[in-house]
Amino acid sequence: MTSFNQIRRVLKRRARQESGTATIEFALLFPAFITLFLMVFETGLLLTRGVMLDRGVDISMRELRLGTLNPMTHTNLKSKICANSAIIPDCMESVTVELLPVDSTWMPLATGPTCVDRTEVIQPVLDFVPGAANELVLVRVCAIFDPFFPSTGLAAQIRLDATGAYALVATSAYVNEP
Numbered sequence: 001m002t003s004f005n006q007i008r009r010v011l012k013r014r015a016r017q018e019s020g021t022a023t024i025e026f027a028l029l030f031p032a033f034i035t036l037f038l039m040v041f042e043t044g045l046l047l048t049r050g051v052m053l054d055r056g057v058d059i060s061m062r063e064l065r066l067g068t069l070n071p072m073t074h075t076n077l078k079s080k081i082c083a084n085s086a087i088i089p090d091c092m093e094s095v096t097v098e099l100l101p102v103d104s105t106w107m108p109l110a111t112g113p114t115c116v117d118r119t120e121v122i123q124p125v126l127d128f129v130p131g132a133a134n135e136l137v138l139v140r141v142c143a144i145f146d147p148f149f150p151s152t153g154l155a156a157q158i159r160l161d162a163t164g165a166y167a168l169v170a171t172s173a174y175v176n177e178p
Contacts, residue, residue: 039152042149048087049088056141057085057139057172058172059084060084064174074097078095079092082095093116096116098113098114098139099138099139102137109138113141114142118144136174141169141172143167143168144161145167146165147166
């Protein structure tokens with residue numbers, strides 16, 4: 001019976017010690033703080049890429065409206081957008097550009113933007129109709145990106161395609177001058 005009392009006293013003494021409590025707090029809270037940090041970083045990167053894509057489309061549309069983008073081809077417009085949006089990785093392969101003449105009544109478009117499908121070898125044909133004189137043309141640019149930290153909660157909330165990429169879409173419109 002004395003050995004049982006001795007063991008109980010030793011266990012009580014050890015239970016009252018406070019060494020190691022910071023380690024337990026650290027082990028419990030560190031994963032939550034790291035996940036929060038990675039989510040904030042991923043959100044900042046997503047927003048920065050979105051802003052830079054919008055900037056590239058706006059600058060390129062200004063050149064298109066002013067007539068300084070010659071010749072006005074799909075490849076030329078796409079390369080101009082890529083040059084003006086600096087931080088898009090592998091831009092020429094991850095960006096699609098659509099030009100769609102829009103009815104003056106501004107009816108909703110039948111389909112969403114067409115993005116690069118990395119699961120297919122052949123990419124879909126895009127509408128690239130620069131429009132006639134005094135015609136309103138809608139420009140949709142879709143860029144796909146892989147999440148930087150795919151295991152964070154933010155990447156789980158974003159709609160991803162079959163390859164694990166998310167899409168950012170920038171739109172603009174212009175009217176062809178006669």
